[in-house]
Amino acid sequence: MSLTDFDRRLIQSTQGGLPLVARPYAAIAEQLGVTESTVRERMAGMLDAGLIRRIGAVPNHYRLGYTANGMTVWDVDDELVDELGAKVGAMPAVSHCYKRPRALPDWPYNLFAMVHGHSQAEVEREAMKIHCLLAQACRSFDILYSTAILKKTGLRLSHD
Template identity: 75%
Template sequence: MALSDFDRALIGATQGGLPLVPRPYEAVGAMLGVPGEQVRERLSQMLDEGLIRRIGAVPNHYRLGYTANGMTVWDVDDALVDELGDRVGALPGVSHCYRRPRHRPDWPYNLFAMVHGRSRNEVERQALAIHCLLGPACRSHDILYSSAILKKTGLRLKDH
């Protein structure tokens, strides 16, 4: 799907994030010379068309004091993983949760849930809560702690 000049300008104006102001679409619209409603509508269309996957906040957990970040990985019964994954993803300490294929025999895990805490003990308490929620459907699990902060970026257009 070809991008219009407006699409390219809109992506360029938002690829570093939406402005942190009370009315971000209006601020972007002012940069582009269009009403904020046009910005909101086109971004919504881009979501519907699959050009962009989501619009959301990307917090810096470390700056918020959450310095113990662990990807919890779970070996969950395949027949229950989707239902249980929805429940795990709804827990307050989980920022994202998703299903992934197993790679046996070395990697038996099929459910991943990122947990943030102010200490490893806090992450471990949250992992215990997930384990209790999963119940007998969970065969094994582990916690992989973050060792570096990776740069998070959104959609970027290459200049040709």
């Protein structure tokens, strides 16, 4: 499915983030010269069609005081990874959780969960909660701490 001119303008106006105002869709609509309902309906249509994957907040954890960020990696039973991943992903300290293929023999981990904390001790406490939840299904785990802040952006359309 190809993008219309309006789709391109809408994506370009929102890809850097929605305006931090009480009615962000109304602000975008004003900028584009359309109604707020037009913006809402087209965004929903693009989501349904798969032209955009999601609309969501992307917090800057460092600015919120969460300076210890650890990707916890888990070697769990493949038969249970989906069920357990859903439970881990629902935990308040976990911002995202997903499964990945193992790279044996060097990398046995198949479940990943990003944990944010104010300190490494806090991340380790949260990792222990995950470990308790995984129980006997967990064979091993590790925590990989962030060492640099990377600029997080998705695909961008050019203004050409």
